[in-house]
Amino acid sequence: KDDTKKEIMKYYWTSLHTTLANYPSLPTLHERNTLYHYVISSASLFPCGDCSIVSQKLMRKYPPQIGSRKSALTWGCKIHRKFNEEFNLTVPTCDDIAASYIIGS
Amino acid sequence: KDDTKKEIMKYYWTSLHTTLANYPSLPTLHERNTLYHYVISSASLFPCGDCSIVSQKLMRKYPPQIGSRKSALTWGCKIHRKFNEEFNLTVPTCDDIAASYIIGS
Ligand SMILES: Cc1cc2nc3c(=O)[nH]c(=O)nc-3n(C[C@H](O)[C@H](O)[C@H](O)COP(=O)(O)OP(=O)(O)OC[C@H]3O[C@@H](n4cnc5c(N)ncnc54)[C@H](O)[C@@H]3O)c2cc1C
Ligand SMILES: Cc1cc2nc3c(=O)[nH]c(=O)nc-3n(C[C@H](O)[C@H](O)[C@H](O)COP(=O)(O)OP(=O)(O)OC[C@H]3O[C@@H](n4cnc5c(N)ncnc54)[C@H](O)[C@@H]3O)c2cc1C
Numbered sequence: 001k002d003d004t005k006k007e008i009m010k011y012y013w014t015s016l017h018t019t020l021a022n023y024p025s026l027p028t029l030h031e032r033n034t035l036y037h038y039v040i041s042s043a044s045l046f047p048c049g050d051c052s053i054v055s056q057k058l059m060r061k062y063p064p065q066i067g068s069r070k071s072a073l074t075w076g077c078k079i080h081r082k083f084n085e086e087f088n089l090t091v092p093t094c095d096d097i098a099a100s101y102i103i104g105s
Numbered sequence: 106k107d108d109t110k111k112e113i114m115k116y117y118w119t120s121l122h123t124t125l126a127n128y129p130s131l132p133t134l135h136e137r138n139t140l141y142h143y144v145i146s147s148a149s150l151f152p153c154g155d156c157s158i159v160s161q162k163l164m165r166k167y168p169p170q171i172g173s174r175k176s177a178l179t180w181g182c183k184i185h186r187k188f189n190e191e192f193n194l195t196v197p198t199c200d201d202i203a204a205s206y207i208i209g210s
Contacts, residue, residue, distance in 0.1 A: 004209035008123065011208065015120045018113065022152035031149075038146035041139045047127035047208070103116065103152070104109035 008048045010101075013080055016042065017101040020072045032066040039064045054086050055079070073098075113153045118185055121147065122206040125177045137171040144169045159191050160184070178203075
């Protein structure tokens with residue numbers, strides 16, 4: 001049960017950070033809207049109940065930064081760190097996140 | 106390069122099918138909207154260029170079925186199969202997909 005939750009988190013964060021790492025540096029208005037909807041809806045649909053509640057709460061407090069790849073990645077790191085704090089998990093640095101959760105980097 | 110793409114696909118499909126498996130049996134209108142936005146935006150943001158083009162094309166042809174968990178899972182299986190056909194990859198059955206891409210089942 002706990003392993004399932006850990007694996008769900010691993011998939012969630014890998015998908016999110018890998019998506020942010022491939023987001024355009026200079027996104028169009030349409031691309032910004034798409035990223036915004038994607039991250040907000042991914043939090044509601046997080047396939048683990050308390051993960052979903054915590055990530056929705058964090059996204060209300062720290063809204064998705066969709067202005068550029070750089071700001072999106074920085075925001076993704078912040079959200080992941082705050083999330084791990086809430087669950088008393090090891091809090092990774094942004095470099096740890098880039099190394100462990102971005103496929104192909 | 107090819108391994109990166111394979112791994113990106115694995116993360117994409119695992120996140121999608123696991124999300125669908127945890128979607129409500131009787132979703133509210135709000136939940137339907139959220140799933141619809143999630144899957145449409147996930148296709149645009151698929152962090153692999155030709156995967157993104159193919160999945161967007163498939164989602165135009167086979168729109169997300171968001172009426173229930175059952176119809177969403179059936180739709181997810183169909184999209185995955187059509188996607189693999191386009192990339193000349195082994196086409197899994199819906200049972201293969203449930204066994205390999207749904208965490209915790
Ligand atoms: C449909 C939708 C709904 C949204 N709803 C909300 C909401 O309810 N609340 C909310 O807060 N946000 C919301 N957002 C997000 C919001 O629009 C922006 O992402 C966010 O406010 C910052 O975007 P930005 O374009 O200013 O780019 P940023 O991401 O802020 O800027 C890009 C980069 O430039 C840098 N930068 C920006 N300005 C300067 C400056 N003056 N000097 C030096 N560097 C600078 C930043 O540090 C960043 O690294 C929403 C977005 C969408 C698409
Ligand atoms: C914002 C938004 C935009 C959308 N845009 C589009 C679009 O452009 N094009 C598009 O095609 N769809 C679109 N959809 C999706 C569409 O609304 C529905 O998902 C889809 O048409 C079927 O939904 P349904 O509620 O009828 O449920 P379904 O998923 O069809 O029904 C649930 C289950 O009941 C079964 N069932 C349904 N009716 C019967 C019946 N009469 N007898 C026996 N079994 C039955 C189904 O087989 C299924 O297993 C959109 C959805 C949203 C939220």
